[in-house]
Amino acid sequence: MKKFFISTALIMTVSAGAALSIYASNNYDEGKTNTSPSPAAHHEVNTDKEMKITDVDNPNNPYVTPSVELSEEDIKRGQESVDSIINPFGTFNKVAKKDSSISEEETVDNLDDVTADTKQILHYGNYFVKSES
Secondary structure (H helix, E strand, O other): OOOHHHHHHHHHHHHHHHHHHHHHOOOOOOOOOOOOOOOOOOOOEEEOOOEOOOOOOOOOOOOOOOOOOOHHHHHEEEEEEEEOEEEEEEEEEOOOOOOOOOOHEEEEOOHOOOOOOOOOEOOEEEEEOOOOO
C-alpha cells in the first residue's frame, strides 16, 4: 500500500511539473504577442512588428467592437421575450396565464420586490411562476 501511495505521488508530481512547463512555454512568447487575458486593459498590444495597436479607442483594434445603440422598441421587445427569470430566490418560468391558485401577496409586479415568499411575478404583461426545484 505504501508503494502505491509513493507511486501515485511521484506520478502526480511529474504530471504537475510537465503541465507547468507546457503552460509556461505557451504563455511566454518573446516579443510576438501579449498573451494576457484582457488585451483591452493594456495601452499597447504588439501583435507583430508591422502592426501596433496602441489604444482601445482605435477603430482598428480587433479586440474592441463599437457600441450598439438600442432603441426603446428593441429594449421592450427583449424584455417581453424573456422565457425565465433567475434570481437569488429561485427560477421563475414563463406561463401562458396567471396562476389563480397563487395569492396576491405571493405575486409581485416589480423585480425589486421579489422575496423568498414570492411565487409569481408579473413582468411586462407576462406571468412567471416559481419552479419547484
